[in-house]
Structure formats: C-alpha cells, structure tokens
Amino acid sequence: MKEMILKQIGIIHTPFKEPKGTPIQPGKSNGTEGTIELNSEYVDGLKDLDGFSHITLIYYLHLSKGFELKVVPFLDNVKRGLFATRAPKRPNPVGLSTVELLRIENNILHIKNVDMLDGTPLLDIKPYVPEFDSHTQIRTGWLKDKSGKSEKTKADGRFDD
C-alpha cells in the first residue's frame, strides 16, 4: 500500500480567507470562531459528540503544495527538520488541531480557536480525551525556549510562495 485515497467529509469555514494572517496554531487564534459543515450523510455520526468540550480535527491543507525536509519554523530563525515542526508543507499535507466545540446544529458544528483557512477540507473528527491525548513529563526540543515568542506570534509566511 503506497498510496491511499481519502475523501472530504465536510468543509471548515473560518474568517481566514488567505494564508497571510491565518494563526499558526489554535492557541494563537484568540478565540476566533468558525464552523464545520459536515456532509449531511454523516450527521448520524455526531450523536453524543456534544458531550465533549474539545474535538480534534484532521484536515487536508489544500493550499500547501510541495515540501522541503528542512524548514525555518515560525518560532525560529534556523532550519529544523520538517518532522520536528508543524509547518504545513509536508509529504502528506495533513493538519491536526484540537478546537473547542461550542454547539452542534444538525450538520453544523460551531467551533472556537480555529487556525485553518476558510474552505479547508475535513477528513476526520475525533473526541479529545486527555487520558489519550494529554501527556506530561514532556521535552519539546528546539521549541522549549520559544514559548514566550509564540505568545506574541500569530501568523507567518509559511503558506506563502
């Protein structure tokens, strides 16, 4: 199995119409709200999801073309290995963000702390479960001294050509 075909199950709507100015991660979006428009054939799969405060979205970075194996990440000024960054240009341009789930109305999910471009194709929704997804005793390598900088940095030119 060398190639796998995935399908769009919905679309993410956000106020971010172009890469310039789009937040680099959900924590930087300062509470920006958006919506997920799930394809109507999947709506039965949303049952019970409203009990979760946070959901993890897997989506296709549709404007991300090509990649380089070493990149200068948004919080740094030296080249890092691509897999040690969250840069959007990757061998598989798949994005991952945990957002706050505000409410669900039929096939529309209202979400908060979005960091995706408007029109981003959705691949999956998973409930955020701290027991599985939250870890302690963490080392974060080159990022460890950058968190102060990240507080002030919202967007960068990573999507730009």
Next chain:
Amino acid sequence: MKEMILKQIGIIHTPFKEPKGTPIQPGKSNGTEGTIELNSEYVDGLKDLDGFSHITLIYYLHLSKGFELKVVPFLDNVKRGLFATRAPKRPNPVGLSTVELLRIENNILHIKNVDMLDGTPLLDIKPYVPEFDSHTQIRTGWLKDKSGKSEKTKADGRFDD
C-alpha cells in the same frame, strides 16, 4: 476537492500482528515498544526531532474496512455516534496516537506505548507540543465515567468482522 491521495512515508512495526489483542489507545499499551521505519528519502526531515520526548503519529488504519455511523465503543455497551468515539472504522480510516520517542538511529525511530498493528502505513510525524496539544477544562461526555474501566481494558473486537 473531493478525494485526496496520500502516500505512505514509512511503516510502523509493533508486536501486534493481528487486531485481536492490539491495545485500544497508547495509554493502554503498558510501555510496549515499537519502531518506525521511515522511508530513507525523508530522513533529513528527522533533524531536531530527538529533542522531543513525544511525537504524534498520523497513520492509515489499513485493516479497517467500511464504517457505521453509530458504534458501540470499547468502553461502553450502547451505540454512540462514530465521531464521538475513537473507533477505527471511519469514513477516512486515519489513526492518531501520541507516543514516546526513545531514540532515533538513521531512519529508524524507537518508540514506546504503541497501539498500532504491525505494518501500519505511516502518513505523518508531528512533534507533540503541550502548548498546542494539551488542553484543560475539558468535558468528555459519555467517556467521563468510564476511565476506571479503560484502565482495565486493553483490547476489544473493534477490528474484528
């Protein structure tokens, strides 16, 4: 954009040769170790990754065929909406696990707390960054009273036909 083609960038090796007995999530694998064999053309992208204690893997659940929108999750005995569960049979069978990174030797990553089947195709590696990935003030819906049960539950028949 309705269909997207992703490519295998490596393969995950674990002791779990068949679905029966494979842990349901990394926290349940009790420290089981595995390896990632990254395709050699991507090895430059691993630079700096060894500074991170945890990495998040996105992978293709290659034995997961088909899906139903309501499923009985491993921790429960009533049907829940698919997107409110981590069940492997999904519209896009994409798995998500954060594992501990022990060490890297060339294109081989030694990892701990694996919950994938041996031979699972790898799609992406991202560094685990608590600032982005760890959340507090969480509600976990139907799962909230089940954590005691999950401590005792390792595998289930979710992959079984």
